[in-house]
Amino acid sequence: MKQETVVIKEGNSERLESTNIIISVRHTYGSKSEIVVGSPGLPNVNEEFLVGDALLFETPNDGVFELRALSMDTQQIEILISQVSPRLGIVGGFVDDDPNNTPFTPDELGKISESIKKLSADIKKTQKFTSEQLNLIDRKLIEIEDASQRLGRKDWINYVAGTLTTVCVSAAFAPDTSKALFKAVNTAFRWLFDNAILLLS
Template sequence: MQQEIIEISQYQSGSASFSRLVISLPKMSPYDWCEVVVGYPGMPNVKQKMLVGDAVLYETTEDGILEVRTTAVHGTAAQFAISQVSPRFGLGAALATNDPSNLPFTEAERDRIAESIAAVKTELTASGRHSEEQLLLIYRKLDEVHAASGRLGRKDWLNYVAGSLTGLCVSAAFAPEVTRGFFQAVNSAFSWLFANAPVLLQWTSVA
């Protein structure tokens, strides 16, 4: 596992030598907390207020899942430990098809997908199986799944979801029971859509 500790001054940005992940420090309170923006080229930023010891998990396209942990806040600078939690396994890529039945989702279906994702988030929060950092990582992935439903056809989207969520659990090294519970929650919330998609019914066997 690669790890590096860097110090960043307020109003500046920094990154580890082994990754293109960028950490910016737009606001902070001396000796207390700092507001951190974590980003990666071509991907959305994550903004979070952090105390010493707090961590953010961020999934990148090239470096796998990285953890940014605040190790010190002093004066006008803060210190961060950047660790590669796991390398990327490449399971999140969408598969393009020319199948004529690969139709786009309707607006009503996309609204229902959003409702199903909200149900998954609620169930995962209530389960108490995940840390706060894991939940935030999962929530961002679920938001990406919803966004993909607006640009991919049905079959491409199903392939994307299966690979993306499976890759997330493998890369983040979730415990078997946590992975199983996650997929059960997803299958339950999306039963209206997955009923005719046998490939997705195999998710519970991942753990």
């Protein structure tokens, strides 16, 4: 497992040597710190860290990394960065010339948004996921909802399946955890998947 430790002072940023992850420390209060994690071309993740807290961050080329707060004071924070999986993370776009691959209607886009909100709530109720895994899943659900605005329905279903499969593999989800995620997705989007193959049985 690839690992490195960085110490970042308040008001400073650090770019990891092994990847394009950039960690910025906005404020340190002694017992907690406000950090921003990002990579060029990806949305930032803002997090309030206590000692021992961790978050999962997915990169386009180097897989998923765990960032864990080892120590902090009023001037700086020490973070351990571990590569959870070296597999490729973010799923690329899909190209499909199928004339039936039509865009979603405004009503369908609204229903997708509602389904994603329900899905997020249902996943939390299962209590099968750690807080770090839930954080990563929530970020992926935001990306999935955004993709529904630009992809046709067939491409979008492929995108959802690919994105969630990558999350489960890259973040090393246990088999029952992965199954719980896909079951919740199939339930939330049954209205759409009834005329398509379910993502996973």
